Amino acid sequence: MDIDWSLFWESLGPLSLAAVVGTIPLALVSFVLGMVLAVAAALMRLSKNRFVSGLARLYISVIRGTPLLVQLFVVFYGLPSIGVVINPWPSAIIALSLNVGGYAAEVVRAAILSVDKGQWEAAYMVGMNRRTALRRVILPQAARVAVPPLSNTFISLVKDTSLTSLILMSELFRKAQEIAAFTQEFMLLYVEAGLVYWVICLALSSGQLRLERRPDRHVAVA
Amino acid sequence: MSLSPDAERADAPLLTVEDVSKAFGDNQVLRSVDLTVERGDVVAVIGASGSGKTTLLRCLNGLETPDAGVVSVAGTRVDFASVGSAGAKELERARGSLRDQSAMVFQHYNLFPHRTVIENVIEGPVVVQGRSRSEALEDARALLERVGLADKADSYPHQLSGGQQQRVGIVRALALKPSLLLFDEPTSALDPELVGDVLLLMRDLAAEGWTMVVVTHELQFAREVAAKVAFVDAGRVLEVGPPAQVLGAPREERTRQFVRRLTHPL
Numbered sequence: 001m002d003i004d005w006s007l008f009w010e011s012l013g014p015l016s017l018a019a020v021v022g023t024i025p026l027a028l029v030s031f032v033l034g035m036v037l038a039v040a041a042a043l044m045r046l047s048k049n050r051f052v053s054g055l056a057r058l059y060i061s062v063i064r065g066t067p068l069l070v071q072l073f074v075v076f077y078g079l080p081s082i083g084v085v086i087n088p089w090p091s092a093i094i095a096l097s098l099n100v101g102g103y104a105a106e107v108v109r110a111a112i113l114s115v116d117k118g119q120w121e122a123a124y125m126v127g128m129n130r131r132t133a134l135r136r137v138i139l140p141q142a143a144r145v146a147v148p149p150l151s152n153t154f155i156s157l158v159k160d161t162s163l164t165s166l167i168l169m170s171e172l173f174r175k176a177q178e179i180a181a182f183t184q185e186f187m188l189l190y191v192e193a194g195l196v197y198w199v200i201c202l203a204l205s206s207g208q209l210r211l212e213r214r215p216d217r218h219v220a221v222a
Numbered sequence: 223m224s225l226s227p228d229a230e231r232a233d234a235p236l237l238t239v240e241d242v243s244k245a246f247g248d249n250q251v252l253r254s255v256d257l258t259v260e261r262g263d264v265v266a267v268i269g270a271s272g273s274g275k276t277t278l279l280r281c282l283n284g285l286e287t288p289d290a291g292v293v294s295v296a297g298t299r300v301d302f303a304s305v306g307s308a309g310a311k312e313l314e315r316a317r318g319s320l321r322d323q324s325a326m327v328f329q330h331y332n333l334f335p336h337r338t339v340i341e342n343v344i345e346g347p348v349v350v351q352g353r354s355r356s357e358a359l360e361d362a363r364a365l366l367e368r369v370g371l372a373d374k375a376d377s378y379p380h381q382l383s384g385g386q387q388q389r390v391g392i393v394r395a396l397a398l399k400p401s402l403l404l405f406d407e408p409t410s411a412l413d414p415e416l417v418g419d420v421l422l423l424m425r426d427l428a429a430e431g432w433t434m435v436v437v438t439h440e441l442q443f444a445r446e447v448a449a450k451v452a453f454v455d456a457g458r459v460l461e462v463g464p465p466a467q468v469l470g471a472p473r474e475e476r477t478r479q480f481v482r483r484l485t486h487p488l
C-alpha cells in the first residue's frame with residue numbers, strides 16, 4: 001500500500017487546527033462545567049434529605065446507564081422537536097458536561113467520603129458550619145484523592161469529543177471525515193486523526209504523572 | 223435583672239450536665255448523666271472502653287446531640303428535650319452556641335493536614351470568629367512559643383512527632399479562647415516517652431486556671447491535677463468525688479475493679 005505522504009503532511013495542519021479550536025476547548029469547557037455538576041451532584045448525593053439525594057442518584061444513574069451518543073442526539077436532534085433548537089457547540093457542551101458530571105460525581109463523592117471523620121469534627125470544633133467545613137477542610141483534602149481518577153476522566157472526555165462530529169461539531173474527527181470524503185483517502189485520514197488524538201492523550205498522561213508525583217507535602221504517608 | 227443569670231454569678235458552676243441521655247439506635251450509651259464542673263477546676267473522667275466517655279464529651283460541645291437533658295456551659299444553657307422538638311434550625315443554633323463556649327482536644331489530634339501548624343491554629347479565630355489575621359497570627363505565635371513549637375509554625379502536621387502534634391492540637395483549642403477545654407484521651411495515641419510533655423502542658427493549663435474536662439487513663443495525672451474524678455460505667459456516672467476518694471477508696475465495687483485493673487494490669 002502506498003502512503004500519500006504529501007497528503008499526510010498537508011492534512012496535519014487542518015487537523016491540528018481543528019484540535020486546537022474544536023476538540024481541546026470543547027473538552028476543557030465541558031470538563032470545567034462537568035466538575036461543577038459533579039461536586040453539586042456529589043454533595044446532593046450525600047445529603048440527608050431523601051429527595052435531594054434521590055435526585056442526584058437519578059441523574060447519575062441516567063447518565064451512566066445511557067450511551068453518550070444517545071445523550072448527544074437527544075440534545076441536538078431531540079430537543080428541536082419540542083421547540084428547543086440548540087447549535088452544535090452549546091449542544092456538545094451541554095451533553096458532554098452532563099455526561100462528565102455524572103461520572104465524576106461518584107469519584108468526587110468517594111473522595112469526600114475518604115476524608116477522615118475526625119476532620120469534620122475538628123472543623124465543627126473550631127466553630128465552622130457544614131458549608132465552611134466543606135470549603136475549607138473537606139474539599140481541599142478530597143481534591144487530592146480525586147486528582148488521579150479525574151485526570152483519567154478528562155482523557156476519556158478528550159476522546160469522547162469525537163462523537164460530537166455526529167452532531168455537526170467542527171472538531172478534529174469531523175475535519176478528518178471531510179478531508180477523507182474529499183480525497184477518498186479514508187485509511188490515511190482516520191489513522192492520522194487517531195495519531196493526533198494519541199499525541200494529545202500522551203501529553204495529558206505525562207501531565208497527569210507529573211501532577212501525581214508532585215511531592216505531596218501536605219499528606220502524611222499513611 | 224439579667225438575660226442570663228448564670229453568666230453573672232462567678233461562683234456558679236462553669237459546666238452543669240443534668241439528666242443527659244443518648245442512644246444510638248437501641249444502644250443506650252448515656253443514661254441520665256449528671257455532672258458539675260466548677261470554674262477553674264479540672265475534672266477527670268475515667269471508665270472502661272465503650273462506657274460512653276467520648277460520647278459524653280461530644281455532647282458537651284454539640285458534636286453529638288443528646289436525646290434529652292440539659293447542658294449548660296458558662297451561662298449558655300441548652301435543654302435538648304425542648305430543642306429536639308423545635309426543628310433542625312433551632313438545634314443547629316443550640317449546638318453552635320455550646321460549641322462557642324468550649325474547645326476540644328482529640329485523641330488522634332485531628333489537625334488539618336493540608337495546612338501548616340500556624341494556619342491550623344488561626345483557622346478558627348480568623349475564619350469563624352472573624353478576628354484580624356495579623357492579630358490571630360500574633361496570638362498563635364505566642365501560644366506556639368509557650369509550648370516550645372515556635373520553630374514549627376510553618377511545618378505541616380505530618381512533619382511533627384505525635385507529642386508535637388498534640389501540643390498543636392492544644393494550642394488550636396486555646397486559640398479559640400473558650401471557657402471550657404475538653405480533652406478526649408489526649409495522650410493515649412502517643413508513644414510512652416512523649417506522654418510526659420503533653421501532661422505537663424495540661425498541668426500548666428490547669429494551674430493557670432483553665433476549666434477542663436479530661437477523659438484519661440492517666441491516673442497519676444488525675445490524682446495530682448483533678449479536683450474531681452468521675453467514673454463512668456455503662457453510660458452512668460457511677461461515682462464522682464475527689465481523686466483521693468474515687469481512686470483511693472472507691473465506694474462502688476465497679477470503680478474499685480476498674481481502678482485496680484488500671485493500676486495493676488497484670
Ligand SMILES: Nc1ncnc2c1ncn2[C@@H]1O[C@H](COP(=O)(O)OP(=O)(O)OP(=O)(O)O)[C@@H](O)[C@H]1O
Pocket residue numbers: 246249251269270271272273274275276277278
Ligand atoms: N456515632 C455512633 N454511632 C453508633 N454508636 C456509637 C457512636 N459513637 C459511639 N457509639 C457507641 O457508643 C458506645 C460508647 O462509645 P464511646 O466512644 O462514647 O465510649 P468510650 O467510653 O469513649 O470508649 P473508649 O474508651 O474506647 O474511647 C459504644 O458502644 C459505641 O459503639
Ligand SMILES: [Mg+2]
Pocket residue numbers: 275276277406407
Ligand atoms: Mg473514647
